[in-house]
Amino acid sequence: MAKKMSMRENNIPLSQFGVLVAQLESIVNSAAHKSPDPLLCFDLLSDLISAIHDEPKESIMLWQRKCEDALYSLLVMGARRPVRHLASEYVRKEALHMLQNAMEGCGGSAAATAYTEAFRLIMRVGVVDKSSIVRIAAARCLKTFANVGGPGLGAAELDSSASTCAFNDPVSSVRDAFAEALGAVLALGMNPDAQVQLRGKGHLASAKKLEDGLQKHLVSPFVKACGVRSRDVRICLTLAWVSFLQAILLKYAHPDTELQDFTSQVMDMLRVDTSIDAQALACVLYILRVGLVDQMTEPTQRSFIAILGKQLQSPDSSSPMKVAALRTLSYTLKTLGEVPTEFREVLDDTVVAALSNSSQMVRVEAALTLRALAEVDPTCVSGLVSYGVTMLTALRESVAFDKGNSFKVDLDSLHGQATLLAALVSILPKLPLGYPARLPSQCLKFPRKC
Template sequence: MIATKLIKFHEEFVRQEALYMLQNALEGSGGSAATSAYTEAFRLIMQFAVDADVLEDPVSSVRDAEALGSLLALGMNPDAQVQPRGKGPFPPAKKLEGGLPRHLALPFTKASGTRSKDVRVGITLSWVFFLQAIRLKYLHPDSELQNYAIQVMDMLRADTSACVLYILRVGVTNQMTEPTQRSFLVFLGQQLMSPDASPSMKIAGLRTVSYTLKTLGEVPAEFKEVLDNTVVAAVSHSSQLVSSRFRI
């Protein structure tokens, strides 16, 4: 309730402090914050950002995107929160379930209207902040990042490829060590050959493969066979869009 009141202030520093207070309150809950508390926090951030149209403001966009991504990462890592003192037993930490589909993937795919671009850009930044928090703050192994890549590519539509590519490059590939990038290439190749992959997913996958190869500076031996199969599949794909984009 306090954060809701403060975030309506015109002064930028007051709104920023409101978001910090909200995150600190959840972080200090000792892993026992109710799911409804996170849901209300996400609703507050998204409603204020969309209603006030602040996603068009670069400073506000980054601030709100960071808050959303950070809170999602916090909710999925309750054991890393401040633990209660004194004698137990204490209730088990509650992990936020379904946060990514509900608060990042679904709003991204449903964004429409005149402000849809601003909303998608804001959620794109939230994805990156979430992935960076998972890796840098909560120290998840970089091998887990490829699991999130599938969720990101599932959001693809024809007009959102740039946002998805940004997440895959900055949030996933750039945070991987060289050995993990090698494994990621094989993983992407397998996804490209999957019959369930849409043309848009194949395009994003191929461009991510190209970016990762440039980052590595070589074609790993374990990827060569997969690369041959991927090239053949892409060039011979029935979708002219996939074939033409691959040749480019």
């Protein structure tokens, strides 16, 4: 059989692509006696790229395996350091692009030495290159390396590669590329079964899960981000979060119910804030919507609403966390298009209770959430109006006569109920079932009595 295969390969007709591959093999075979000429290799690779675009697919497939083997051999040999430094913005980028394609084509089945050299080139040369287009190519190579299983990488290498994803780069496209790479690396680290372990001389160690990877590389840097570039860092970490969550679901085929497990870690990025940081809140909302809600099926969205309710009930939740939970709750209700029964049962203890929160932002957000609930289920408008008017009247009397310790609490609740009624009035024309006739008149009577 081997003899037949050899005869079949020898009978392959030569084409321009085949001639170039043969020349490449000749350089590799003579490398033991004479180092490859860098300029000759560059010219040959340039002609090879042109031939790939010009020749028919059938002709290329005949020589594809020989070409891959020769290219890998050439990559393992490497180039002398002076040549690497003299290579232009374009040559280094194309080299990394070819490396990326080679890794995608071979997956995790190539020689161990090839992956070792590829990882070394990416980490020691590509990610610190002076050219932005080379750094982008290096980030994409790193993402590809993770997508093919990070062949030969252990937990320490995964951790160090995640740490090299610098988000203080002055070029936004470089930061975005490294954000995607970080998400891919962390997703691989969380899935040890997908990590490719190459067999070598030593014992084949089992892959380990990258412990505390999310806390170390996503949560803590987000919380610590400060200074003039903090906004860029937070945006990059946000994109890395979404890249990670998408990989967990799409690449590693985890059930969408597991996405809920990351809610607390995402929310923790707002825990230390005593005041509401608009940019930090926007980043967390983006992760919750794009990374979690938009990837969930309807049954999972139902259970996720219950999780958000628990977040509102938690005494450890900061004001920004409550605002994030309420706004995500509104988004999820509108996406789902209905109000789950299990959420109705805890409505008073969650959103309604938030109308009396000491934070004005939380009270306003709670009113907007109830407005979203009314838009999704117009049958609840009458009950919300009755509750709001009754509480408003009672709180007005309490504020008018009670100036004790409960004055501030009653005043906050009064503001919350008034905001709720204002929010309901704002959507009256949109309600398909109309609205209670007494609502406008009662809302007008209240300020007259104050």
